[in-house]
Amino acid sequence: MSFPPPQDSAPLTRREAEGLVAEAVEDGRLERGPATRLGAGLADESIREPVLEGAFESKRRAKGDTVSVSRNVFIPLTNLCRDRCAYCTFAKLPESPEARTYSLDEVAEVVRGGVRMGCIEALFCLGDKPEIAHRSHREWLRRRGFASTAAYLVEGCRVAFEGGLLPHTNAGILSGDEMAALRRWNASMGLMLESTSPRLRGRGMAHFYAPDKDPSLRLRMHEEAGELRIPFTSGILLGIGETAEERVDTLLAIRDLADRYGHIQETIVQPFHPKPGTPMRAYSGLPDPEVAGWVAIARLVLGPEMNVQAPPNLAPEMLELLLRSGLNDWGGVSPITVDFINPEAPWPTFRELRRRTEAAGQRLVERLPVYPEYLLSRPEFFDAKVREVALRFVDASGSVLLRRGATVEAA
Numbered sequence: 001m002s003f004p005p006p007q008d009s010a011p012l013t014r015r016e017a018e019g020l021v022a023e024a025v026e027d028g029r030l031e032r033g034p035a036t037r038l039g040a041g042l043a044d045e046s047i048r049e050p051v052l053e054g055a056f057e058s059k060r061r062a063k064g065d066t067v068s069v070s071r072n073v074f075i076p077l078t079n080l081c082r083d084r085c086a087y088c089t090f091a092k093l094p095e096s097p098e099a100r101t102y103s104l105d106e107v108a109e110v111v112r113g114g115v116r117m118g119c120i121e122a123l124f125c126l127g128d129k130p131e132i133a134h135r136s137h138r139e140w141l142r143r144r145g146f147a148s149t150a151a152y153l154v155e156g157c158r159v160a161f162e163g164g165l166l167p168h169t170n171a172g173i174l175s176g177d178e179m180a181a182l183r184r185w186n187a188s189m190g191l192m193l194e195s196t197s198p199r200l201r202g203r204g205m206a207h208f209y210a211p212d213k214d215p216s217l218r219l220r221m222h223e224e225a226g227e228l229r230i231p232f233t234s235g236i237l238l239g240i241g242e243t244a245e246e247r248v249d250t251l252l253a254i255r256d257l258a259d260r261y262g263h264i265q266e267t268i269v270q271p272f273h274p275k276p277g278t279p280m281r282a283y284s285g286l287p288d289p290e291v292a293g294w295v296a297i298a299r300l301v302l303g304p305e306m307n308v309q310a311p312p313n314l315a316p317e318m319l320e321l322l323l324r325s326g327l328n329d330w331g332g333v334s335p336i337t338v339d340f341i342n343p344e345a346p347w348p349t350f351r352e353l354r355r356r357t358e359a360a361g362q363r364l365v366e367r368l369p370v371y372p373e374y375l376l377s378r379p380e381f382f383d384a385k386v387r388e389v390a391l392r393f394v395d396a397s398g399s400v401l402l403r404r405g406a407t408v409e410a411a
Contacts, residue, residue, distance in 0.1 A: 012037055014046040021054035021300065028058075029255070030300035032248055038300075039244040042293035055296030055326030062304035063328040067357050068367040071350070072121035072332035073114035073165065076340040077102050077156050078149060080137050081127025083172075084209035086279040087240060087272055090341050091127050094136045101140065107156045110337070111163035117335045118402060120393055121168055121187075121369040122160035124153060125341065128172030128212040150178040157185035166390055168332075168369035170233070173212045176224040183230055184383050187370040187390055188265060190233030191225075193218050196253045197246040206240040206280065219253065226261025229381045231374045235268030235309075238294055239286045247294065251301040258306065263381070265371050266307035266329060269295045271314055273342060288318040292325040299326030307371055312353060313345040319353075323360040332369070365399065372398025 012020075017038060024030035030038070041047035078101040081091035092099040102110075111122060131138045131149055146152040150171065157167040166187040173191070174182070182189060196215045200207045207213035225232045234257070236250045251267075258264035271291045274283050286294070291310075299308050309329040310322050333347045348356075357364040368390055374381050375390055376398050382390070394400055 011044070012041050012047055014050065017041065017047045018050045021050050024300045025054045025058050025061075029303045030297070032252060035248045035251070035297055035301050036245045039248055039294065039297050042290045042297075043287070045289070048289060048293045048296075051293055051296045051300070052321075052324050052326075055299040056324050058299050058304045059308070059326040059328055065362045066365050067323065067328055067330060067362050068307075068365050068371075069330040069350070069353060070121045070332045070367050070369055071117075071119045072123045072168075072334050072369070073110050073119050074123050074125065074332070074334055074337040074340055075102065075107060075110055075156070075160070076100075077107070077124055077126040077153055077171075078130060078137070079127055079340070080130035080134055081172075082129050082133035083127070083212050085213065086206045086208070087275065089275045089278060089343075094134050101137070102156070104155060104159050107159045108163055111160050111165050113336050115164045119335070120166055120366075120400065121332055122157075122165035123332050123369075124156060124160075124167055124169045124171065126153065126171050148178075150174060150181075154181050154185065157182060161185045161386070161389070166369050166386070166393070168233075173217050173221055176228065179221075179225060179228055179230060183228060183386075185386065186230075187368060187382070187386055188231040188233065188374075189225060190235075191218060191221055192235040192237060192268065192270070193222065193250055193254060194235070194237040195240065195242050195246060196250045197242050199246070200241055219257075222257050222264075223261070226257060226263045230263060231265040231370045231381050232263045233266050233268065234264055235270055236294075236298065237270050237272055238291060239272035239283075240280070248297070248301065251298055255302050255306075258302070264306070265374055266309050267298060267302055268309045268311070268331065269298045269327075270311060273314060273345070275344070288315055289321065291315060292318060292321045295322060295325040295327050311339075311342075313339055313347050314342060316345075316348065319348075319356050320360050323357065323362055329367075330364075366402065367400060368393055 020034040038051055079090055079092045160167045167185055168188045169182055169186050170190045234254045254267055272285050274281050295310050307329050308327045309331045310327045312330045354364045
C-alpha cells in the first residue's frame with residue numbers, strides 16, 4: 001500500500017492555535033480551515049495541548065463532569081462478510097474453522113447471560129451482506145426461511161428484545177426498508193462512516209476490496225436513517241491512510257447530517273490498530289497523544305452538545321489523556337463478551353473504569369444504548385413498544401436503574 005503524504009498548510013504557532021481554539025469554543029464549532037491546520041499540528045505538543053484544553057472546556061459547558069458507559073453484550077451474529085477491508089480480522093470465509101453464524105437459540109443464551117449480569121444493551125455487529133458473496137450462507141438462510149442476512153437479523157433482535165435487552169444494530173449497509181424492519185426492535189442503530197474519502201477505495205488502499213465502504217453508500221444510509229428518525233451512531237476511523245484534511249471532511253459530514261436530521265446521537269473516534277495476518281499489518285497506528293488530539297478536534301468540530309465517544313479498550317494506557325480530550329462517553333463495555341472486532345483488546349472492568357474516570361475529576365454514569373435526550377424528549381424516534389420498555393430502565397431524569405444487583409463497580 002502507498003499512502004500519500006498529508007496536504008496540509010504551514011505549521012501553526014502555539015499562540016495561533018490558542019486563538020483558533022478559543023474562537024471555536026465561543027462559537028460552538030470549529031470550521032474546516034482552522035480544523036485542518038490544528039489537526040495537522042497535533043504531533044506537536046505545543047499545538048495539541050491548547051486543542052485538548054479547549055475541547056475539554058467545550059465538553060464541560062454542555063456535559064458537565066459526567067462520562068457515560070453502556071453495559072452490554074456483543075453478539076456477532078455472523079462473521080461472514082462480502083468485504084475485505086485491509087485492516088480487518090473479523091471477517092471470515094465460510095471454509096474457515098473460525099467462521100460462525102449464531103443460531104437464534106445461541107442469541108437467546110447470550111441474552112440470558114447479559115440479563116443475569118445486569119446488562120441492558122445487546123450490540124449486534126456482523127459482516128456486510130455475506131449472502132451476496134457466499135452461496136453456502138445463502139443456502140443456510142434459505143433452509144431457515146430467510147431471504148437475507150438482514151431478515152435473519154430482525155429475528156435476532158426480536159429474540160434479544162423479548163429476552164430483556166435493548167438491541168443496538170451495526171450491520172453495515174442496510175436499505176431503508178431493512179432499517180424500518182429493524183426499528184421495530186432496536187433502541188438505536190449505527191454505521192461507522194469511517195471516512196468520506198473516495199481515495200481509500202483506490203487500488204492498494206484500505207477499502208479497495210470493500211464495496212460497502214464506498215462513502216456515497218454510507219452517507220446515503222445515514223440520510224435514510226435520519227428520514228426514518230432512528231437514533232444513530234456514526235464515527236471516524238483514524239489512521240487507515242487518510243490525511244488530516246480528509247479526517248476533518250468526515251467530521252464535517254457527520255455534523256451536516258446531525259444538523260439536517262437531528263438523529264446523530266453519538267460519534268465514535270476510533271483508532272486503527274494493525275493486526276497480524278492483514279495487508280496493513282506493517283502499518284503503524286497513530287500515536288496515542290495524536291488519537292486524543294483527534295478526539296478533541298472531533299469535539300470542537302461537532303460542538304458541545306454532541307456525544308463524543310472513544311473506546312477505552314483501544315487505548316488502555318491513555319484513559320486519563322482521553323478524559324482531557326472532550327469525550328463524554330466510553331461506549332459499550334461488556335462484563336461477559338469480548339470485543340469481537342478487536343479481540344486482542346480486552347475491556348477494562350467497570351471498577352477500573354470508574355476509578356480512573358473519578359481520579360480524573362469526572363463521574364461515571366451508566367446509560368442505555370440510546371441517550372436520555374432522545375428517549376425522554378423525542379418519542380417520534382422510537383417504535384412505541386421499544387420506547388415503553390426502554391423507559392422502564394431509567395428514572396424520570398434518564399438515569400439508569402441498575403439491574404439484578406449490578407453495580408457500576410462490578411467487573
